[in-house]
Amino acid sequence: LHRGEKDEVERPGISFFFNPRSIALVGASEKEGSLGRAIVENLIKRGFQGKIFPVNPAFEVILGIKSYPDIMSLPETPDLSVVLIPAKDSPRSLESHGIKGIKNVIIISAGFRETGESGRKLEQEILRIAKRYRIRVVGPNCLGVFDNVSHLDTFFVPEELVKRPAAGVIALASQSGSFAGHAMDLASFEHLGICRVITYGNRIDVNEADALDYFSNDPNTRAVGIYIEGVDRGREFLAAAKRCARIKPVVVLKTGKYEATRAGITSHTGVIAGSYAAYKAAFVKAGLWEADSLESFIDFLKATTLLPLAHGKRALIVGHAGGLGLTMADHCISHGLEVPKIDGLLLKKLKEIALPYASVLNPVDLTASGTDEQTRLVLNQAIVESDRFDLGIYLALWGLPQSSDRIGRIILESMRASGKPIVVASLSGETCLRKRDVFESIGVPVFLSLQRAANVAALLAQRAGSGGSPSAGNRH
């Protein structure tokens, strides 16, 4: 990890990549189905309010916007330029950017280091030009930036293929464009609001450390998700990750965990990835939350912004289903949680609350005839009033009475009154998805499989157990 540290000169910030007042689009096009057209369309569609300058000698107007033959003929120096011309033409283009005084360039184009020796040379050439003119570069071989605050969107993938998520408090950084796109699509499906996304591909300049530093200081960002294949300035990354994790939770997904996949990374973005053990140790040291799949990446980001930490691992499971309550208990235990039996006075109290044929030993199965009010009373006795449990798990399944919005409020109130998380588990059938929507509309996150919910619950318990993220206590 501590390899390849380079010149650590003070570099200008990257805020214009997210908030440009004006933007040049080099390689914009009106041609149906072209990437150059998709980017112009997406910018218009998102409602970007700054000036847009398409650059392409083949057009005088692109989608109703005046186009310019080259960078030099632009009427002003834009804050940002997005380049999507063939790799071999990019050095000449970057040179004119420098002469024109443009300081922030996103190079979307592929065909650099990831394709072999000649691409690597091309990349070194643009890096030299960028340094000479003090241009900050995002990319090449990336999708650039999506921003729900400034309405910037340089992703060339149309909305029909990648649904843009609603505005929210999560910022994402990713080497891989495909990862970022799918995380955004999944975030939309999962009701996870996003403020900003940056992808940097081959990452010749702007990297993880820049993104983490920017997000640390960004008032719109409350938690950060970062996808990593390999880091080539290890110390810089570790320092930035520590700084950021001290202020807000950072969830990381690392790919290339095995020898075989590390080799693949080189051909993908030209990075040589170090051993996974070294990364894992660094993540722990920096205080990051490590996810092991795209789904847990999204789930952990949801949890970290909407749920408090658990101060222990004793879980109470409450629902209206016997078999699935037991399956939930199995998943909890296999994730390192405890599902202690209820006895003594608490057992007596819960028996008074529940129906005679309900089971209240933990898992608590209130049965399909159980009511909202019974759920409220059970949570109140076992989670709010008692110190026997550190967290609750609620099964929002079909046994749930129709009034699920009331249950959502009961869960919110129990969390507020107890300071303990209640993790809501569901499944992905249609009925469950409808119920999920009701819960999430009032800010109660729902996790769409029992296993995923157990994974989240275990993380919340583990984070508190290990000292946790220092910001965790006041996340609510």
Added chain:
Amino acid sequence: LHRGEKDEVERPGISFFFNPRSIALVGASEKEGSLGRAIVENLIKRGFQGKIFPVNPAFEVILGIKSYPDIMSLPETPDLSVVLIPAKDSPRSLESHGIKGIKNVIIISAGFRETGESGRKLEQEILRIAKRYRIRVVGPNCLGVFDNVSHLDTFFVPEELVKRPAAGVIALASQSGSFAGHAMDLASFEHLGICRVITYGNRIDVNEADALDYFSNDPNTRAVGIYIEGVDRGREFLAAAKRCARIKPVVVLKTGKYEATRAGITSHTGVIAGSYAAYKAAFVKAGLWEADSLESFIDFLKATTLLPLAHGKRALIVGHAGGLGLTMADHCISHGLEVPKIDGLLLKKLKEIALPYASVLNPVDLTASGTDEQTRLVLNQAIVESDRFDLGIYLALWGLPQSSDRIGRIILESMRASGKPIVVASLSGETCLRKRDVFESIGVPVFLSLQRAANVAALLAQRAGSGGSPSAGNRH
């Protein structure tokens, strides 16, 4: 597991539970929101063609159907009776069933062994009555039967809460009603067609062995899914499981894997579950496919009916996304598969097929600009023509060109030509779900997370490696 073997007298078959020509509904009701009304409504809604006899002294007509005050006054002896009156009234009711000559009874009512000593006595009483009159009993404390062939549906849960799956070739057996209901709801969402479902709750008579024997011989059933909390006639179960697994694949999900969850089972259906290790060994011995979550239970059933086995563990990953291809590779390796690098002549051939900036080392990333034809050629070279790989994994993500129905057919053709499985992985965002529908409409199963796809691929490889299910070779 080998505890509690009881009288092994020849018992009449259970086919009338699935295919009754006439059915009595004891406790049917017109009362809005009652279980007794839900069952009548569901039977009508599903289009059950046999005679229906509601039994309830409080009504003369229920939902337009003549109702009878008691069992004795029925104009004929129905093939099946469904009882949903309070537990304490059930012995007297069962007695009249016996006198009337009814031989098949589903007792939906709860309030027996699972509630303690007095419930256990009640249960023993009805068992005695059933034996005396040679009545076969499903339940008590269950949802009964759902059948897409005969259109029987005794589940009291309305369709708004549990979507009934389309007709298909999968049969399900479950102790737990909530598990069966959610499996059905999820099966609908996952396009998994179901022929029959039986739930037997406290299982005083009809049990796993009966269900497995029935499904073994059922021409509508091509694969069986079974959910188990605990088995109390171990030898009988093992023998039936072996018989069934010899003819068709059987997927099992066992809950109560830990000491803490085993205790919970007792309060749920009154069963004392043995150690998980013993069950696990028995599953292997019987040749069952063991799933570890509700999702993998559904996935394995999909895979076993739609995909061939893999004869080794070398996986080729093909897609249009770099980062997610690598994440897929990580999941494959962590599930015990191999992702061997491509070299030599095959590498040369794939390079000729793909775009210059594509990566073809494995994972193969054809890039967002890759075409269907390139996918076809890659699969043809690496899966059909070469013996370097035992299975393919295709990432059906947003990079996929619009013509995804053509890709689906290419995958089908490659599977047919090679005899190897190609596991299609996707995610659960909206775009991915739309693509999923296109694939599944032509019989190519899609698994909705990279992890789930890796789990399925590993199972297909492992089954072949361990000798597999004897029927596996001719499942197609």
